[in-house]
Structures are given as structure tokens and as C-alpha cells.
Amino acid sequence: AQTVTQSQPEMSVQEAETVTLSCTYDTSESDYYLFWYKQPPSRQMILVIRQEAYKQQNATENRFSVNFQKAAKSFSLKISDSQLGDAAMYFCAYRSGWGAGNMLTFGGGTRLMVKP
């Protein structure tokens, strides 16, 4: 079974600064997908960024980028130019590349606080 670990329960960043959230995972599979989701107080999980394991290039979405290290099974999220609206819970998630469907394995989450 796959596991996802987020070792930072809480992180804090100053507005306009850069912060990196860590995520490691354990799998014996070679084909899989990794995601970062944001959960604000509204409770809705919002997709931040998606990485396909067979792609070596790190995914980027505007101020959000990842550092995907497949051999190390590490998938960190970098948020640049942090904004107050970035404050939320962030979850790293794993999905097997075999078959299809919606089964995600989530980490325990990191609470990000943004200081004005």
C-alpha cells in the first residue's frame, strides 16, 4: 500500500516571501500521479498542481511549482510571492497510474499561515 507523509504540521511565511512545503511518499509502482490540494476554511479541496511521474520536468502553475525527485520519492511544493489568500491546509496526494478512477492517498496536511 502507498503512504504519503507530510512532516510539517504547520508552516508560516511572510507575505510576498517564498515557502516550501515538504511531501514524501512510499510506493513500489513506477507509474503514478502526484497532486497538491489546498483546503481553505470553506472546506472545498482545490487542485493546486499535478505531476505525472513519467515526466521529468517539474510542474509549474503561476506562483506554484514543485520539486519532484522520483528516486528520493519526494514531492515538495514551492509557493512564490505568498499572498494572504494562500493561507490554508495543503495536502499532498498520490494516485496509482494503474487503472483509472478516483482513489487518492492523502498525507496528513500542512497548515500554512501567511503573515501580513
Place this chain on the structure above:
Amino acid sequence: ETGVTQSPTHLIKTRGQQVTLRCSSQSGHNTVSWYQQALGQGPQFIFQYYREEENGRGNFPPRFSGLQFPNYSSELNVNALELDDSALYLCASSPWTGGSPLHFGNGTRLTVT
């Protein structure tokens, strides 16, 4: 396009009772899954439905059951509620295609007393 909608928003039940939670999937999405998120934790996969049949299940007992309807909407039923069932229940939809991101609803907060 219409996103994923869940009802009700909040629910309070007594131990031993039964509850039904509802979810309307995003337009064009034929796969629905349910997750349980206990306070302060990440979501845990309960099960998913595709073509009105359960297709994948997490480590949850049979008293957690579900349905998917021809319009792809879904229900989660929990029988014989226990105090530990208190959690946020999230519904997510996506196309069946592998690797498609999930689109989540705002969840139903269930409190069991």
C-alpha cells in the same frame, strides 16, 4: 459548468441511527468517490462508483454503502452510526480517464452524539 454539490452542509445524528449524504457530480464526470476527513487529518478514501457500480473500496466496514444513479449523482449511506463516524465527508468527481484531477464538493459535516 456546474461544480460538485453536496447536501446537506451539516448534519447531527445520534449513535445507532442511519444517515444518507448526497452528491451531484460535475457536468460530464462519470466517476464519483467519497472520502472521510476526520478533524485535523487528511481525507481517507471510502469507495468510488463508476457506471452505477462500486469500483474500489478503502478500509471501511460494510455499514458504509453507496449508490450511483444514471445521471452520475451519488449517495453515501452509513448505518449504525458510531461516535467515530463524526467527520467531514467529501465527494469528488472526475472522468474515468486515468490521472484526471478530482473535483471536490464543499463536504458534509456529520456530527454523531
